Amino acid sequence: AQSVTQLDSQVPVFEEAPVELRCNYSSSVSVYLFWYVQYPNQGLQLLLKYLSGSTLVKGINGFEAEFNKSQTSFHLRKPSVHISDTAEYFCAVTLAGTASKLTFGTGTRLQVTL
Amino acid sequence: DAMVIQNPRYQVTQFGKPVTLSCSQTLNHNVMYWYQQKSSQAPKLLFHYYDKDFNNEADTPDNFQSRRPNTSFCFLDIRSPGLGDAAMYLCATSRDRPETQYFGPGTRLLVL
Numbered sequence: 335a336q337s338v339t340q341l342d343s344q345v346p347v348f349e350e351a352p353v354e355l356r357c358n359y360s361s362s363v364s365v366y367l368f369w370y371v372q373y374p375n376q377g378l379q380l381l382l383k384y385l386s387g388s389t390l391v392k393g394i395n396g397f398e399a400e401f402n403k404s405q406t407s408f409h410l411r412k413p414s415v416h417i418s419d420t421a422e423y424f425c426a427v428t429l430a431g432t433a434s435k436l437t438f439g440t441g442t443r444l445q446v447t448l
Numbered sequence: 449d450a451m452v453i454q455n456p457r458y459q460v461t462q463f464g465k466p467v468t469l470s471c472s473q474t475l476n477h478n479v480m481y482w483y484q485q486k487s488s489q490a491p492k493l494l495f496h497y498y499d500k501d502f503n504n505e506a507d508t509p510d511n512f513q514s515r516r517p518n519t520s521f522c523f524l525d526i527r528s529p530g531l532g533d534a535a536m537y538l539c540a541t542s543r544d545r546p547e548t549q550y551f552g553p554g555t556r557l558l559v560l
Binding site: 366368370375376377378380383428429430431432433434435436438439440441 | 452454491493496536546548549553554556
């Protein structure tokens with residue numbers, strides 16, 4: 335079975351600073367990887383996804399992530415954050431080519447301050 | 449815009465009083481999911497429909513049921529809500545499994 339680890343439960347950062355949210359996964363087979371963002375009292379919005387192909391994936395709102403198979407990681411990055419990026423971020427994994435379910439990490443709270 | 453719609457956004461019910469949450473989609477996706485999300489936790493999958501086939505998670509309590517009368521609509525029924533069922537309930541859809549899931553805005557359930 336697959337699993338996801340988000341080591342940082344909270345990440346405080348100043349506005350306009352760069353940020354990296356870490357995600358590591360565990361699976362013995364090929365995976366699909368996703369980052370979702372959740373604003374307070376909202377559903378989950380897809381930021382970006384890796385299914386295959388280029389390991390550098392660009393998403394919405396200036397976010398990008400890099401799939402690293404050897405390190406089993408899929409870290410999310412943004413070069414300059416804005417106050418409006420304050421939210422909960424979830425990394426998720428599912429097994430490629432099967433009817434497996436989406437497994438979520440425990441989430442990282444990104445807190446952007448002035 | 450194609451989307452996933454959940455009604456109501458906020459639902460208050462009494463302990464033990466049955467409640468139904470609804471989800472509709474205009475994406476024409478085959479798969480519809482229901483998740484429960486408690487405060488500061490990740491979403492937890494309750495069950496999903498692949499077309500008309502119902503797939504229950506092993507640890508979903510019997511108190512939770514679901515119906516999918518057609519492609520567009522899916523309902524979550526909680527037969528006898530307890531205080532521990534207060535949570536955000538998220539509906540999601542995907543074209544197939546495993547493919548990208550698209551989420552609705554959620555329904556926040558309060559049990560008094």
